[in-house]
Amino acid sequence: MVRLSTRAVQMPASPIRRLVPFADAAKARGLHVHHLNIGQPDVKTPRAMIEAYRRYDEEVLAYGPSQGLPALRDAISAYYQGAGLDVTAAEVNVTFGGSEAVQFAFGAVADPGDEILVFEPFYANYLGFAVAAGVDLVAVTQSADDGFALPSDADIEAKIGPKTKAIVFCSPGNPTGAVYSNEEMQRLGALAEKHDLVLISDEVYREFAYDGVKVTSALSLPCADARVVVVDSVSKRYSACGARVGCVLAKNPALTDAFMRMCFARLCPATVDQLAAIEAYRTPPSYFEDVVREYQARRDVLVDGLNAIEGVSTPRPAGAFYAIVTLPVEDSDHFAQWLLTDFSHEQETVMVAPATGFYSVPELGKQQARIAYVLNTEALARIVEILRAALRAYPGV
Amino acid sequence: MVRLSTRAVQMPASPIRRLVPFADAAKARGLHVHHLNIGQPDVKTPRAMIEAYRRYDEEVLAYGPSQGLPALRDAISAYYQGAGLDVTAAEVNVTFGGSEAVQFAFGAVADPGDEILVFEPFYANYLGFAVAAGVDLVAVTQSADDGFALPSDADIEAKIGPKTKAIVFCSPGNPTGAVYSNEEMQRLGALAEKHDLVLISDEVYREFAYDGVKVTSALSLPCADARVVVVDSVSKRYSACGARVGCVLAKNPALTDAFMRMCFARLCPATVDQLAAIEAYRTPPSYFEDVVREYQARRDVLVDGLNAIEGVSTPRPAGAFYAIVTLPVEDSDHFAQWLLTDFSHEQETVMVAPATGFYSVPELGKQQARIAYVLNTEALARIVEILRAALRAYPGV
Numbered sequence: 001m002v003r004l005s006t007r008a009v010q011m012p013a014s015p016i017r018r019l020v021p022f023a024d025a026a027k028a029r030g031l032h033v034h035h036l037n038i039g040q041p042d043v044k045t046p047r048a049m050i051e052a053y054r055r056y057d058e059e060v061l062a063y064g065p066s067q068g069l070p071a072l073r074d075a076i077s078a079y080y081q082g083a084g085l086d087v088t089a090a091e092v093n094v095t096f097g098g099s100e101a102v103q104f105a106f107g108a109v110a111d112p113g114d115e116i117l118v119f120e121p122f123y124a125n126y127l128g129f130a131v132a133a134g135v136d137l138v139a140v141t142q143s144a145d146d147g148f149a150l151p152s153d154a155d156i157e158a159k160i161g162p163k164t165k166a167i168v169f170c171s172p173g174n175p176t177g178a179v180y181s182n183e184e185m186q187r188l189g190a191l192a193e194k195h196d197l198v199l200i201s202d203e204v205y206r207e208f209a210y211d212g213v214k215v216t217s218a219l220s221l222p223c224a225d226a227r228v229v230v231v232d233s234v235s236k237r238y239s240a241c242g243a244r245v246g247c248v249l250a251k252n253p254a255l256t257d258a259f260m261r262m263c264f265a266r267l268c269p270a271t272v273d274q275l276a277a278i279e280a281y282r283t284p285p286s287y288f289e290d291v292v293r294e295y296q297a298r299r300d301v302l303v304d305g306l307n308a309i310e311g312v313s314t315p316r317p318a319g320a321f322y323a324i325v326t327l328p329v330e331d332s333d334h335f336a337q338w339l340l341t342d343f344s345h346e347q348e349t350v351m352v353a354p355a356t357g358f359y360s361v362p363e364l365g366k367q368q369a370r371i372a373y374v375l376n377t378e379a380l381a382r383i384v385e386i387l388r389a390a391l392r393a394y395p396g397v
Numbered sequence: 398m399v400r401l402s403t404r405a406v407q408m409p410a411s412p413i414r415r416l417v418p419f420a421d422a423a424k425a426r427g428l429h430v431h432h433l434n435i436g437q438p439d440v441k442t443p444r445a446m447i448e449a450y451r452r453y454d455e456e457v458l459a460y461g462p463s464q465g466l467p468a469l470r471d472a473i474s475a476y477y478q479g480a481g482l483d484v485t486a487a488e489v490n491v492t493f494g495g496s497e498a499v500q501f502a503f504g505a506v507a508d509p510g511d512e513i514l515v516f517e518p519f520y521a522n523y524l525g526f527a528v529a530a531g532v533d534l535v536a537v538t539q540s541a542d543d544g545f546a547l548p549s550d551a552d553i554e555a556k557i558g559p560k561t562k563a564i565v566f567c568s569p570g571n572p573t574g575a576v577y578s579n580e581e582m583q584r585l586g587a588l589a590e591k592h593d594l595v596l597i598s599d600e601v602y603r604e605f606a607y608d609g610v611k612v613t614s615a616l617s618l619p620c621a622d623a624r625v626v627v628v629d630s631v632s633k634r635y636s637a638c639g640a641r642v643g644c645v646l647a648k649n650p651a652l653t654d655a656f657m658r659m660c661f662a663r664l665c666p667a668t669v670d671q672l673a674a675i676e677a678y679r680t681p682p683s684y685f686e687d688v689v690r691e692y693q694a695r696r697d698v699l700v701d702g703l704n705a706i707e708g709v710s711t712p713r714p715a716g717a718f719y720a721i722v723t724l725p726v727e728d729s730d731h732f733a734q735w736l737l738t739d740f741s742h743e744q745e746t747v748m749v750a751p752a753t754g755f756y757s758v759p760e761l762g763k764q765q766a767r768i769a770y771v772l773n774t775e776a777l778a779r780i781v782e783i784l785r786a787a788l789r790a791y792p793g794v
Contacts, residue, residue: 002506002593002649004505005505005506005507008506008658009655011655011658014463043457050453050454054451054453058442058447059441063437063639096493096497096663096667099664103663108401108405109399109401109402109405111402111404112508112509112510132504132530134509134530165402241458241459241664243668243669244664254401255399258408261408261410261411264522265408266494266522268638268641270493270639271639272640273667
């Protein structure tokens with residue numbers, strides 16, 4: 001009988017997927033389910049992107065260059081130059097979303113059995129990509145108590161060993177919403193230098209920072225030329241998750257060359273999506289002003305509302321559009337399921353992501369859930385009321 | 398100093414890429430370069446696909462389901478049912494082209510250090526995917542002398558060891574054009590049963606068979622329910638290489654479940670490309686009649702023409718749109734480069750793919766090139782004349 005590979009057996013199921021049938025059943029019972037479980041923004045995609053699809057009119061939908069359309073690589077370079085970061089088109093390799101960019105980054109620096117450091121709670125799919133690559137993710141735990149700040153050098157160095165090849169992190173962060181300060185980023189750079197590691201910096205939420213907080217790109221670190229890989233994507237920035245266009249950037253030519261060869265193996269990114277992405281990257285920076293203002297307002301409604309519920313606490317995240325919320329429950333997987341199967345408040349309920357899937361040791365997330373504030377302030381105020389009622393009614397495990 | 402992973406070092410460069418700057422330089426000198434080096438069909442993409450892009454008009458380009466849009470999975474199932482193959486929508490996982498389908502197949506059955514058997518000359522990117530996965534490709538050599546027929550059971554079994562997990566093959570074949578007979582396919586099925594292996598059957602050229610030759614799908618083998626994975630794509634079938642939509646199929650639920658979890662890790666395929674692919678799969682089978690007739694005519698012009706040149710020989714391939722051509726040269730890499738750098742015939746030259754990249758031991762391909770007959774018969778007749786003149790003028794290494 002055919003046996004799956006060990007990595008296929010270990011490949012995690014989505015922490016959210018298990019709940020989908022329950023959400024579907026709740027909807028079938030007539031409930032309105034507010035989806036806070038996935039980072040799918042409701043912000044409109046720039047119309048110029050949509051028009052790019054509508055303009056497509058070739059006779060043969062042909063292969064493009066493996067590293068991406070030159071006009072897209074140029075547009076990405078121009079976007080970075082506009083953000084004060086010196087990235088040339090040659091340093092850009094276009095990928096299938098940020099997902100493939102992470103896969104390329106892991107594959108370029110780590111062999112099977114090697115280790116990559118991550119700060120937990122972490123973006124759950126890092127684990128899937130590590131398992132697929134045969135690489136071990138080693139987690140340093142962050143705490144809600146200090147708003148999921150970067151752990152101390154001592155805590156980080158305690159996890160660095162001879163097999164450690166890289167540190168992967170996301171700032172502004174999914175799922176924490178934390179934005180690493182310039183000092184924290186400089187510390188990461190110094191640690192990478194000291195231990196000869198690559199920094200894999202997931203910067204897909206770069207524009208999503210609130211209260212005037214400044215986001216430091218790893219590309220601005222002194223070690224950027226040698227040991228920084230940036231993962232990026234149009235998905236969140238331009239509310240275009242379905243375009244699946246991202247890129248992996250490195251200024252170290254050995255890394256760029258490795259990414260190029262990885263690009264060649266899978267031929268090319270999708271042609272028309274890239275044409276749309278060119279338009280996305282031409283979106284003026286002013287586009288983000290309204291978007292950021294809106295998300296900041298949403299964050300405040302959610303965070304203020306949740307912190308006013310007895311037993312509930314969440315730091316006020318400075319970026320992205322997620323909050324890790326500590327709940328007065330013993331088992332957030334059970335609570336999230338119960339919300340869908342046994343609870344309703346005036347014919348409504350909510351779907352949240354239990355935080356167990358964002359930790360290397362699921363127990364660490366047992367009292368937490370990730371909430372994506374991708375709905376408008378009115379809906380979020382309502383959702384706070386629903387959660388308040390739910391926590392009052394919840395009988396526990 | 399940062400070191401690349403071993404797999405990144407080993408990741409092969411494209412066998413063709415090295416020649417691209419020489420082709421560009423030839424064009425800059427005013428030469429017309431006939432591209433026979435890549436399987437980019439010149440056949441028109443079904444207009445309904447193009448219209449699907451042009452019709453796209455959502456406000457938010459959102460994530461789709463990880464396994465693919467339900468309507469696409471249904472359309473793929475219907476296409477297979479129409480081809481007499483029992484595939485349900487639940488057995489379809491939509492991928493980024495056939496490329497991701499191969500990656501998923503390798504990852505699901507083999508761990509780092511495991512082996513997958515392949516018949517050489519093989520599709521060069523199998524090697525890239527194996528290197529990325531840390532898997533060893535073990536090649537059984539096929540010969541031009543018998544038209545690249547499946548090797549004998551004894552030759553295949555000589556390469557099967559305790560680490561062998563699967564056999565990957567492509568029929569109709571890239572780069573050989575060979576179509577395995579039903580008897581050959583049954584032999585593969587029996588070998589898989591005997592040695593408890595998975596058959597990874599790359600069937601992206603299914604419709605491209607000539608002279609009335611019938612293509613046997615691995616899905617029709619007795620072992621299909623347990624141990625067959627089919628890799629498929631819209632790229633060649635619908636001349637839509639730039640859509641990057643493929644799928645991986647398995648009837649064994651353990652495999653399908655593994656593919657689903659792999660799909661979840663990278664979120665979803667591109668939304669609009671899938672809408673276009675739905676239209677592609679609805680293309681009536683009659684679409685292929687003209688296409689197949691055209692390719693058969695092209696093949697005959699190319700094969701008859703080449704075999705009439707002294708010292709040149711190629712089997713008459715029964716499928717796909719490639720021919721492995723044995724040339725009277727000592728080093729096909731040198732010859733292919735020379736065609737671009739030092740030769741022209743009435744201001745024209747040709748670009749071919751040296752066959753060295755299609756073998757595990759490059760020396761095996763030193764006297765061969767792969768020619769993709771993706772140009773019309775008039776151009777191919779002209780190309781035969783150019784190659785004849787080139788071989789007369791070629792001074793050798």
